[in-house]
Amino acid sequence: MPADLPRxxxxxxxxxxxxxxxxxxVLLLQAGxxxxxxxxxxxxxxxxxxxxxHPPALESLAQAGIGDAMIREGVRITHGEARSAGRTVARLDFAAASDRYPFVLTLPQVRTEHLLEERLRALDPGALVRGSKVESFDDLGSSVRVYGxxxxxxxxxxAVLLVAADGARSGIRSALGTRWSARDLPDTYVMGDYPDGTGDGALAVLYLEPEGIVESFPLPGGLRRWVxxxxxxxxxxxxxxxxxxxxxxxxxxxxVAGNSMLSAFGVRIGRAHHLVSGRTVLVGDAAHQISPIGGQGMNLGWLDAAAVAPLIAASLHGKPMGRALQDFERRRRRGAVVASAQARANMVLGxxxxxRAMALRNAGLERMFQVPALGGAVARRFTMQ
Structure with missing residues (x-):
């Protein structure tokens, strides 16, 4: 068999x-x-x-051996502000979000993937095969055969198990016939990365304006993302x-001359009614697609993986599963519902x-954030606690 084909x-x-x-x-290889x-x-x-x-994902990524590297390279956002008409309406302190990680980290996905791939290849140089497309599979009861x-x-x-991490348009989910409830929301966004000339440093800023929200996040390398x-x-x-x-x-x-990325996107949300089917498991966007506003989608997928990896390892090492997979499915579907609700709340805000309605809403936010307990609760919810 040629060396570049899957095992x-x-x-x-x-x-x-x-x-x-x-x-x-990475988690599975670390578990043998x-x-x-x-x-x-x-x-x-x-x-x-x-x-x-977000902090829960950083906890999980630390288990994979790349958390420290990500923190060294990324920007730690310890505070966020909501501004409107040139003045501060509310301020969020993420110190209450986590004892170990009292911040939200920003790091471009391409760099995150690079660190994960490096870690994976250090554990097993042949584990990742690029240019390989899964076209079909057969669940044989005791194993699953994957063709492509x-x-x-x-x-x-x-293999003993097939895990679908193939995104919101998952071909594996479609082949399983898993029910997928999805719909498009009316919100659309444009975004881009530019050199940061704001003077806001590591502060995240939401501009609540009558024409619609503008979000501003610091990035490594002196850049800032605008959405x-x-x-x-x-x-x-x-x-x-x-x-x-x-x-x-x-x-x-x-x-404008320093712009390094541009994109426009609409918002589509979806959720699979089952994450486990025979010897196949859905994780990440294959299991649930949520709005990217709030930055929870990738984190939600990592938490799926962190939850299912020990179950897979235990099963392969001969430990009885009982209702563990059903409990995993229930918890992760519930987690997706909560994350999706938060993302939609973020969109409504923007x-x-x-x-006049904007002024009334802003006044309400000001009053709410004058209560420390409420501000802390919002910070914890925003950071997926």
Whole structure:
């Protein structure tokens, strides 16, 4: 068999080599489980949409041996502010969110994936096979056979378990016939990364303006990400166009020449009604798709992986499972419901409002955040506690 084809047998096949699939594979290898990660992309994407890492995910990533490296490279956001019409409406202190990680970390997804891949290859150089697409699979009761193509050549891999970490358009979930409830929300956004000339340092800022929210987050390398609610998806996103929108709503002038990333996106939410089917498990966006506003989606997938990895390892080491997988499914579906509700609340906060309604809403926020206990509760919810 050519060296670049997947192995013919392994304990677990993970379909999808994004941040969730890579992280799960690391946890399993550390537990003595053999893993084959099949990723159809021939190389890592250079496009970083996800940047936020919340305290519960940092706890889990520390178990994978990359938490310290991420913290060294990322920006620690210890505080957030909501501003409107040039003044501060509310201020969040993330110190109450976690004793060990009293901050939200920002690190571009492409760098996070790089660190995870390095850790995976250190544990098993052959665990990740890029350019490999899963096309079908057979659940044989005692094992599962996975079929596909790798660099144009057919392959078959037999495993004890198949884990689908292949994203919101999961082909494995579709092949299983798992019920998937999904719908599009009316919100659309444009975003981009520019040199940071705000003077806000490591502060995250939400600008609550009548035309819609503008979010501002610090990034490594002296950059800042800007995310703006838009009335519709533009036919083309330009650095100058987003800069004009940001200036109109916030007063900040962005360095258009230094722009390094642009994107526009709508919001689609979805949830699988079952995460476990025979010898197949769904994790990450294959199991639940939530709004990216609030930065919880990637973190939610990591928490899925952290929850299921010890169950898989225990099962393969001969320990009886009982209702462990059913409990996993129940807990993770509940976690997705909570995260999705928080993300939707974040979106509601950022929708356009008439000037008078905006003033009333801002006054309510000011009063609420004058109560320390309420501010701490919001900080904990925002950081997925």
């Amino acid at each position: 013919r047998s392994t304990d677990v096949v993970v379909a999808g080599g994004g941040p969730v699939g890579l992280y799960l594979a 489980v053999s893993v084959q990660v099949l990723e159809q992309r021939p190389s890592r994407s250079s496009h970083s949409r996800a940047i936020g890492v 193509t790798s660099e144009g050549q057919p392959f078959m891999t037999e 703006a609610h838009s009335g519709a998806l533009p036919p083309e996103v330009t650095a100058a166009g987003l800069a004009q929108l940001v200036h109109r709503r916030t007063g900040h002038r962005l360095d 929708r356009p409002l008439p000037q």
